[in-house]
Every structure is written in structure tokens, then in C-alpha cells.
Amino acid sequence: MSTYRIVSLPGDGIGTEVITEGRRAADAAIAAVGRSIDWVEYDWSCETYRTTGRMMPEDGIDRVRDANAIYLGAVGSPGVPDHISLWGMLIPLRRELDLYANVRPVRLMPGVPSPLANRSPEEVDFVVVRENVEGEYSAIGGRMYDGTEHEAAYQQAVFTRRGCDRIMDYAFALAADRRAAGKGGKVTSATKSNGIVHTMPFWDERFEAARGRHPNAETDQFHIDILCARFVTNPDWFDVVVGSNLFGDILSDLGPAVSGSIGIAPSANIDPTGRNPSMFEPVHGSAPDIAGRGVANPIAAVWTASMMLDHLGEAEAAALIEGAMETVLAMPEGRTRDLGGRASTRSCGDAVVRAIEAA
Numbered sequence: 001m002s003t004y005r006i007v008s009l010p011g012d013g014i015g016t017e018v019i020t021e022g023r024r025a026a027d028a029a030i031a032a033v034g035r036s037i038d039w040v041e042y043d044w045s046c047e048t049y050r051t052t053g054r055m056m057p058e059d060g061i062d063r064v065r066d067a068n069a070i071y072l073g074a075v076g077s078p079g080v081p082d083h084i085s086l087w088g089m090l091i092p093l094r095r096e097l098d099l100y101a102n103v104r105p106v107r108l109m110p111g112v113p114s115p116l117a118n119r120s121p122e123e124v125d126f127v128v129v130r131e132n133v134e135g136e137y138s139a140i141g142g143r144m145y146d147g148t149e150h151e152a153a154y155q156q157a158v159f160t161r162r163g164c165d166r167i168m169d170y171a172f173a174l175a176a177d178r179r180a181a182g183k184g185g186k187v188t189s190a191t192k193s194n195g196i197v198h199t200m201p202f203w204d205e206r207f208e209a210a211r212g213r214h215p216n217a218e219t220d221q222f223h224i225d226i227l228c229a230r231f232v233t234n235p236d237w238f239d240v241v242v243g244s245n246l247f248g249d250i251l252s253d254l255g256p257a258v259s260g261s262i263g264i265a266p267s268a269n270i271d272p273t274g275r276n277p278s279m280f281e282p283v284h285g286s287a288p289d290i291a292g293r294g295v296a297n298p299i300a301a302v303w304t305a306s307m308m309l310d311h312l313g314e315a316e317a318a319a320l321i322e323g324a325m326e327t328v329l330a331m332p333e334g335r336t337r338d339l340g341g342r343a344s345t346r347s348c349g350d351a352v353v354r355a356i357e358a359a
Ligand code: NAD
Pocket: 014, 018, 073, 074, 075, 076, 077, 082, 086, 090, 262, 263, 264, 281, 282, 283, 284, 285, 286, 287, 288, 289, 290, 295, 296, 297, 298, 300, 338
């Protein structure tokens, strides 16, 4: 029997509530295929920061490096500035492990109410592939002339040839896999190349070069502004959408909003070379406005756990979770408040585990 060693980092707010349910789903599914998970949990969070002055220990990255995967809830807590919680934990994990491919699927699930009228699940099924370690989220920036009438803030976006090429190749490979599985197989580039944003003509050049490396792929591109509009008016046009760090961030909250709720959106931060453990986390944050009330939707964390098992080669266990999740979402009593239901985090998680065990 094989056992996976997975580092669990519940973090702050609803992170701790949803990770509990995601772990139960993962344990039930992996047990059903005769294997197990050895969870190693660290309480790194804003609470740790308040008591120790650090979000995670100095050797935090080394402590997670030899795990099979990392499963993270969310970080962020009122009273601790976001730049401290994010630069102190989430961003170093993504960067120092070089998890450059952020994969964020969007699907309209059967029975889930969507703000889009008359759309069926087959019409909303795409993946945002977000560049995860450079671009607009560069570390080069700061403030000048503080406290004077000239005070200013600046940030230098950095797009490298290597960074663009590898995320685009990842998107093309994913599209080829999806085509082989009977899905669209098109790659859409999110750009803004009408000469105003200097980095985007470079992004387009690299996309053109990627098209050359993948001559059989179908492609298109949209400026980010109209692309946001098309996610709402024509979600059926998309299959794999590749975007920079900031554009991908925005698109990956917009997609789930039109397909139901941010409360169901999963994400994988992948190191495609396999040298480092990949990290799996819901798209949403710590949601301080509902934290501690037991009402958060755990499905994003549950679906994220399914992506994690799939990444570990446990396709059967991953499919068990995905099937259970669809069963629960299709039942009105399975849905939490963000989807118009009344289920609690725990009762939704219970229903997922029951559906896995019944499969
Ligand atoms: P958020 O995603 O935490 O919340 C946005 C809105 O969506 C809130 O109204 C919240 O109640 C709702 N929501 C989010 N997840 C939900 C769920 N599972 N079920 C039901 N409703 C849900 O984003 P925010 O408010 O912009 O950020 C709050 C904090 O989280 C900030 O400190 C931010 O920096 C942090 N954050 C962390 C991560 C991360 O660690 N990966 C991601 C995003 C935001």
C-alpha cells in the first residue's frame, strides 16, 4: 500500500474550515483505492505572525520541499497587512518552489445556479492557465517621496522569454490533452497589446512563437477588457485561456462567478518539472466576512483535493471526489449559502464523504 506525504497548511479564516473538509474527502477517496495519506500539518498563518513575527519559520520552504504535495487553505487576516501575509508565505511558496503554472478550471456543474441565463454545463467548461511567478507581480517596486505632495508608488512588470514560453507551452500541452479527451483543445491568449502596455507586444511575440512550436493547435487572442466581457456573454468560446499573473488572477475569479460561485473554484500551482512538490489551494481567500461561522463552501477545497490526487497519479481517487462533488452540488440541500442553499461547511463535507463511500 502506498502512502503519500502531504503538507497541509490551513492558514487563516475559512482556510482552516474548508481544508478540514477537503482532507476528509481526500482520505475517503484514497482509502477507497487502497492507499493512504500521511498528513503533516503546520499552523503557519497570521496567528503565527502575531506571536512570532513570521508567517512561517525561516526554514519553512525546506520543511515542505520533500513532500509529495502541499495543500493550502488561504492566508490573510484583518489587522495583519496583506503584503505581510502574502509576501511572508503564499508568494515565497509559489516562487521558491518555482510553481510557475497556475491551473484554474471553470465548469458549470449540473444543477448549480448560474447568473448566466440559459447556459448548460457543456457550454461552460474551460481552464485558466495563469503565469504564476513573474509579470505584474514582480518584486521590483515600492514607494517614493512618502509624506510629500510628490509621493508615488511604482511597480516594474517583468516578462521573460523563458517565463512566457514555458507557461504557453504548458497551455498548449493541456489543450492537446483536452482535445484527446474530446474537449475543445483551443488556446486563447489574454493580451493587451494595443501599444499601451509595453510588455504585452512581447507576450504576443512569444505567443506567436508558441504557435509555431504547436502548429496543429487552434488559437485565438483577445484584449483582456473584451475577454472579461466574453467570459460573460460567450463562455462557450473558451477551452484553455493563458494569461499573465494579473490577468489570470482576474479571469480566475470572473470565471467561477459566472459558473456559480468563487466558493467552488479550485486551483493547482504546478511545477511541471516535478522537481518540487506542487501546491494545491482553492482560488478564494480567507473570507474574513464569513470566517468562523461554519457557512463557507468547502467545494473549492474538495475539488482542489481532487486535482491534487490526480496530479499524484491517483486518477481513480480523483474521479471519486469529482463524482461525489457533482452529486452533492446537484442536490439543493447539498449547497451552501453562496449557491443559494442552506448547507453548512460540515454538512456539505459530510455529504461529499457519504457520496464517495457510496460510489
Ligand atoms: P475572498 O476570496 O477571501 O472573499 C471574497 C468574497 O467571496 C467574500 O464575500 C467571501 O465571503 C466570499 N467567499 C470566498 N470564499 C468563499 C467560500 N468558500 N464560500 C462562500 N463564500 C466565499 O477574497 P478577499 O475578500 O479579497 O480577501 C480576503 C483575504 O484573503 C485577504 O487577506 C486576501 O489577501 C486573502 N486572500 C488569500 C488568498 C490565498 O491565500 N490564496 C487568495 C485570495 C485572497
